[in-house]
Amino acid sequence: MALRHAVLASLLGGEFSGYQLAKGFDIGVANFWHALPQQLYAELAKLEKEGLVAGREVVQESRPNKRLFHVTEAGLAELEAFAEAASKPSVIRDDLLVKVQAADGIDTAPVIAQLEERAAAAEAKIGLLDALLLQMRGEADEEEFLLGGKGVGGYLTALRGRAFEQGHRDWCLRAATVLRERRTARAEQ
Numbered sequence: 001m002a003l004r005h006a007v008l009a010s011l012l013g014g015e016f017s018g019y020q021l022a023k024g025f026d027i028g029v030a031n032f033w034h035a036l037p038q039q040l041y042a043e044l045a046k047l048e049k050e051g052l053v054a055g056r057e058v059v060q061e062s063r064p065n066k067r068l069f070h071v072t073e074a075g076l077a078e079l080e081a082f083a084e085a086a087s088k089p090s091v092i093r094d095d096l097l098v099k100v101q102a103a104d105g106i107d108t109a110p111v112i113a114q115l116e117e118r119a120a121a122a123e124a125k126i127g128l129l130d131a132l133l134l135q136m137r138g139e140a141d142e143e144e145f146l147l148g149g150k151g152v153g154g155y156l157t158a159l160r161g162r163a164f165e166q167g168h169r170d171w172c173l174r175a176a177t178v179l180r181e182r183r184t185a186r187a188e189q
Helices: 003-011 018-027 037-049 073-084 095-101 109-137 142-148 152-188
Strands: 053-058 066-071
Touching: 003 018, 003 037, 003 053, 003 066, 003 073, 018 037, 018 066, 037 053, 037 066, 066 073, 095 109, 109 142, 109 152, 142 152
Parallel strands: none
Antiparallel strands: 053 066
């Protein structure tokens, strides 16, 4: 997957400025694709040049003018072709996992601290995702929204992000507990 597909998919929800797109990426899309705001602005310029998105300038009185972007028919065709292509399995590359792998040969105190920090960060992200999910579905209960609500793709990816963060939090806490108990047992010998 390229950043272009994540941007095109994000723009399916309407017309957005680069700033709005970056904010949306920061909360929702970051679960499966990370991009810095500068990368998003550069990608929007490329997509517009290729005719996959169209932009229009909005004149603002008390602020600088802004550009709003939307997906074109060519952009929709690009997303269709992307959706038809085979997807590769996910791959995990995480330096914290390498540190845990090395636990039998190193002092684990810093690793335990990093696991606990990562668990706290995951917990905070779970809270953000829960708020996002509630905002997306409004008054509807989840099953009702999933069957007929607008924006189900974003909702489903936010659900996946929440499940990932919950699993990550739980694993980090479990790994920290195991390493702490082993450290204590060794100290008592």
